[in-house]
């Protein structure tokens with residue numbers, strides 16, 4: 435029997451995933467699940483031929499350049515890959531894989547939760563109940579913003595953006611979107627395409643961010659773009675925190691220029707801007723877009739499929755093609 439290939443597994447992944455990995459590979463793993471430093475990523479990769487990582491591992495050009503030449507594949511337990519310098523990996527001949535499709539529904543579900551949680555001020559209401567402050571029913575307490583029937587603007591109409599749009603249609607929302615190209619199918623034929631943010635944002639009674647983080651989308655929601663939103667807009671982010679400039683959004687939430695926000699992702703997470711904690715009009719979640727048992731298993735199995743194909747000398751089924 436030939437020896438199992440050795441792989442670096444940077445985090446603890448779901449039990450069924452770890453089991454499948456152990457059956458086929460010798461693992462250099464991370465039993466206490468700590469955040470590996472760049473130096474640890476490099477030194478732990480010395481004996482490995484491939485790496486299974488997640489977005490907490492930053493594969494900058496400097497890290498990739500120092501990886502040993504035996505590393506031929508990095509497969510990430512995520513669909514987003516802004517934590518990997520893809521150009522540096524390409525240059526070094528390292529293949530890249532990710533986990534598309536299987537987290538689309540779970541993440542779109544959380545986007546809707548954020549939309550509802552933000553617009554119905556769910557945090558404020560839940561906190562009052564838990565804090566023993568629900569003394570009486572009142573027709574003027576805990577009032578939020580009506581979501582059904584409003585306009586929803588989506589930035590980034592990939593798989594997750596489309597799934598958000600389809601769900602929002604169930605709430606009778608009118609869909610507007612900005613994307614590199616129009617999306618004409620999948621029940622979204624009536625969605626209104628905007629080539630420019632300047633024409634999209636005035637329609638954003640609700641704004642859902644579903645774009646990848648790139649140099650072009652970094653701080654896309656900033657002081658200038660917030661000015662284009664209608665009064666009482668609700669902003670929801672389930673993509674990447676750094677698409678929003680916190681220094682613009684927080685004052686807009688404090689002043690009421692933006693009515694509410696639902697945020698599942700943050701710039702520099704988990705060290706997010708603590709000013710959000712003082713705001714009753716935000717609904718905050720700790721990056722749980724894909725956090726269901728089913729989805730996390732499926733993400734792990736996609737990574738296994740990538741590894742298995744790579745070591746069989748085949749094309750990997752979920753390549754990052756940037």
Ligand code: 8YV
Pocket residue numbers: 488489511512513514515537541673721722723724725
């Ligand atoms: C994951 C995500 O939960 O896949 C992504 O890009 O942001 C999330 O849904 C996260 O990356 C953990 O792997």
